[in-house]
Amino acid sequence: MKKKLVTLASLFLALTFVLTGCGTKTGNETAKKVLRTNNSSEPGSLDPALAQGTHESWVLQHIFQGLMDYAEDGTIVNGVAESYELADDNVTYTFKLRKDAKWSNGDPVTAEDFEFAWKRALDPELAADYAYQLYYLKGGQAYNEGKGSKDDVGVKAIDAQTLEVVLEVPTGYFLELTAFYTYYPVNKKVVEANADWAKDAKSHVSNGAFKLTTWEHNSKIVIEKNTSFFDAAKVKLDAIEFAILEDENTAWQKYSGGEFDFLATVPAAVTNQLLTDKSAEITIGGQVGTYYYNLNSKEAPFDNVKVRKALALSIDRQTIVSKITMGGQIPAEGVTPFGMVDENGDEYRDGVGKLVTYDVTEAKKLFTEGLAEAGMTLEQFNAKNFVLLYNTSEAHQKIAQAVQEMWRTSLGIEIKLENVDFQVKLDREKAGDYDISRAGWIGDYMDPMTFLDLWYSTSSFNDAKYNNPEYDALVDEAKNSVDPKVRFNAMREAEAILMADMPVIPVYFYTQPYVQKTYVKGVYKPLINYPVLKYADIQK
Structure with a gap:
């Protein structure tokens, strides 16, 4: 009996290996190709209109596709759109959709789905954080702010395959915006039938490669x-x-132990060793x-500009990137x-200049003056037990600890740390x-505005609650001008x-170190997206 049980167990293990192995052949059967990785955080939503971070967008970019x-080379190419035309007025686009674009449930992807999705994201009742990215549409902001009608928003399905889009002003990067997840379509029929469609895999419907x-x-x-995806023949992973x-360390241990094939986030020490x-x-x-770090300027003494500048000046950024990240x-x-790039095709950053420096002497001077203006002593500041908040990650923790120590030694202040x-x-x-x-921002499109409009006074991502009318006016001017130099x-x-x-205090500009087993092929990394696994393959 015992021998029989052992034999059955062996057969079961062999069958399990066949079903889960990556590209392993048994007889005439090839096991499914399943790429295993880590997403690092639970998504808040897998509804394109409600998503707001990379913990959601990495999954979304594989299960949806925009116009x-x-x-692979970072250029913008056709997605669901088979072609497009821009009228002489430079604000009216006409997109022709692919006739073979389908939803994962087999429904055709229509222009009406796009119209519905964009207007839904602008609906003030939905309260989408990224609604402002659709303000480029004529009447979009007015509708979202309750000052205009949905019918006046500049997106209209002319027929099943024709979508007309009218912008408020010419926008050179609008095509790139249509590749961003807030602009993804949703299946109108599915969403109207079930408001909770995106909360469960059983009811979720998408139009991407997976x-x-x-x-x-x-x-x-x-x-x-997704076998209904028009480009499914090129998708090699099951x-x-x-x-x-x-x-991150647990994820790395699983990768090094063979449980993961790919990791988009790697512990800094591991990155350094691998390099x-x-x-x-x-x-x-x-x-x-x-x-970067947000400062809550609604509370003293962070409401004092000298205190904020002092905190920024006392961070040794070079040490952080060379010794920690x-x-x-x-x-x-x-x-x-x-x-x-700027209006001349040159590096935009070079034309702006170095606006953040490391200067402990100036930091001490400004901090002393700022505290005095705020009516606070150093002892009173430390008695407040101010906290630096960061999301759970060894890298964020080490950076926070380093900044905490820099502020302690340079300014004599004690800041607590909290991870969530x-x-x-x-x-x-x-x-x-x-x-x-602690905060970070990855560009949504390749224009400086994708960063600068974060701190517009009414931006839903303006977590620092910054409000400067002069700044707002310049952002408005940049968005509304058709003159590149202006x-x-x-x-x-x-x-x-x-x-x-x-x-806010900028700390460093990102790179994205990632690891993949040598048998993983076909991964590519656009500058503004996480690594794309859509056309990846496992070749063992």
Whole structure:
């Protein structure tokens, strides 16, 4: 009997290996290709209109597709749109949709789905954080703010395959915006029938290369190849399995132990070691993004500009990138990172100049003056037990500890540290429930405005609650001007004002070190997206 049980157990293990192995052949059967990775945080929503961070967008970019998409070389290419035309007025686009574009449930993707999705995201009752990205549409802002009609929003389905879009003003990067997840379509019929369609894999419908089949909250997400996808023949993976693990070291241990095939986030010490060893598994991906700290300027003494500047001046950014992050990051010189070009085709960052420096002497002077103006002594400041809030991650913790020590030695202040889950951090920032908070922003499109409009007074992502009418006016001028020189001069001036006021403290400009097993092929990394696994393959 015991021998029989052992034999059955062996057969079961063999069968399990066949079903879960990556590309392993048994007889005439090839096991499914499942790429295993980690998403690091539980998504707040897998509804494109409600998503607000990379913990959601990485999954979304694999299960949805917009009118346009990004190619491997970073250029903007057709997605669901088969073609487009821009009228002589430079604000009217006519998109022709592919006739073979389908939803994961087999429905055709129509122009009406796009019209519905964009107007839904603007609906003030939905309260989408990213609604402002649709303000480029004529009447979009008015509708979202309750001052206009949905019918006046500049998006209209002319027929099943024709979408007309009218903008408020000419916008050179609008095609790139249509590749951003807030502009993804949703299935009108599905959404109208079930308001909770996006909360469960069983009811979720999408139009991308993969479809959501499993969502075990705070545990794992599985997306499987969408055979209805028009480009399905090029999709080699059968599925991608995302674990949901906050701890980078645990994720790395699983990767090094063979449980993961790919990791988009790698502990800094590991990155440094792999680079030193010249490992074939490490890639330093380019990234247009900025790591920074929000300051709650609604409370004293952070409402004093000298105190804010002192905190910024006393951070040694070079030490942070060379001794802590160690992944090719660049000390921040402002809020807009390198990688975007200006009106002359030159590096935008170079034209703005270095607006953030390290100067302990000046920091001490400003901090003393600022505290006095705030009517506070150093002892009173420390008695407040101010807290630096960050989301759970060893990297964020080490950076926070380093900054905490820099402020202690340079300014004599004691700052507490607190770590929470990413979504909790986002919620507390929105509520203004923090003193100082760790933040980061990856560009949504390749223009400096994707950073500068964050701190527009009414922006839903303005967690620092910054409000400067002069800054707002310059952002408005840049958005409304058709003259490239006027646009970029306004953005350069706006950034200079922002850094003079220092509502946020830029720390460094991102890169994205990631690792993949040598048998993983076909991954590519656009500057403004997480690594794309859509056309990846497993070749063992």
